[in-house]
Amino acid sequence: MRQKLVMGNWKLNGTKESVNTLVNALLAPVNAATNVEVAVCAPAIFIGTVEALAKGSALQYGSEDCDVHTSGAFTGENSPVMIKEFGCKYAIVGHSERREYHNETNEVVAAKYEAAQAAGLIPVLCIGESLAQFEAGETADVVKTQLKAVIDKCGIKSFEKAVIAYEPIWAIGTGKTATPEIAQNVHAQIRAFLASFDADVAAKVQVLYGGSCNAKTAPELFKQPDIDGGLVGGASLKPADFAAIIEAAK
Numbered sequence: 001m002r003q004k005l006v007m008g009n010w011k012l013n014g015t016k017e018s019v020n021t022l023v024n025a026l027l028a029p030v031n032a033a034t035n036v037e038v039a040v041c042a043p044a045i046f047i048g049t050v051e052a053l054a055k056g057s058a059l060q061y062g063s064e065d066c067d068v069h070t071s072g073a074f075t076g077e078n079s080p081v082m083i084k085e086f087g088c089k090y091a092i093v094g095h096s097e098r099r100e101y102h103n104e105t106n107e108v109v110a111a112k113y114e115a116a117q118a119a120g121l122i123p124v125l126c127i128g129e130s131l132a133q134f135e136a137g138e139t140a141d142v143v144k145t146q147l148k149a150v151i152d153k154c155g156i157k158s159f160e161k162a163v164i165a166y167e168p169i170w171a172i173g174t175g176k177t178a179t180p181e182i183a184q185n186v187h188a189q190i191r192a193f194l195a196s197f198d199a200d201v202a203a204k205v206q207v208l209y210g211g212s213c214n215a216k217t218a219p220e221l222f223k224q225p226d227i228d229g230g231l232v233g234g235a236s237l238k239p240a241d242f243a244a245i246i247e248a249a250k
């Protein structure tokens, strides 16, 4: 039985004050949701603040990205080892915004996934198709290619310590949530593809849905058999909305 996981991705948002307010508002609903794992992934500059605020609570946290290197002359990057030192459990890798705006290829994403695991972090591997690919019926091929790059580099067993987030790019920040049927269908295909390598790993890995997941759409999405929670962008910045999404996962 897979546990539900609700993860916020704050992206490039927040101030010292808003982070304080948001995390403090989440502690009670998170502590009360004993059968749901909850995490927030914060901009690197706020991770230390989240660490201090979340101390002693059930709230887990992570980074929105990590570098492939542990240290060295890589100005501006954040090492997975440093991220781990601040108590992070997760590191998102391969978010479509990183793939698009930072030209991250499947191979770079696989290297980040490997580096995150080597540092003791759980990579949250984001995969998903563009609108053009969706309309051309290429979704299954796209997500399988994205998964295969990681399987080739790190092996299928690496998914014992990873999370997958299926995020159709056309649904991210657009208000156009994939229907529960569309999302479930892709999640089932992801699981079947993993099962073709290792059925046990496929049955256990958490596969989250992301893309305009909000208080209204989460309940039906989370009822689907292969959807194990959500990677939530915009709605994770609003305490009441994020708490309602956590509630939907109970």
Ligand SMILES: O=C[C@H](O)COP(=O)(O)O
Pocket (backbone or CB within 6 Å): 009, 095, 167, 171, 172, 173, 174, 175, 210, 211, 212, 213, 231, 232, 233, 234, 235
């Ligand atoms: O990582 C989160 C996703 O990109 C979804 O963002 P969104 O909930 O604002 O659509």
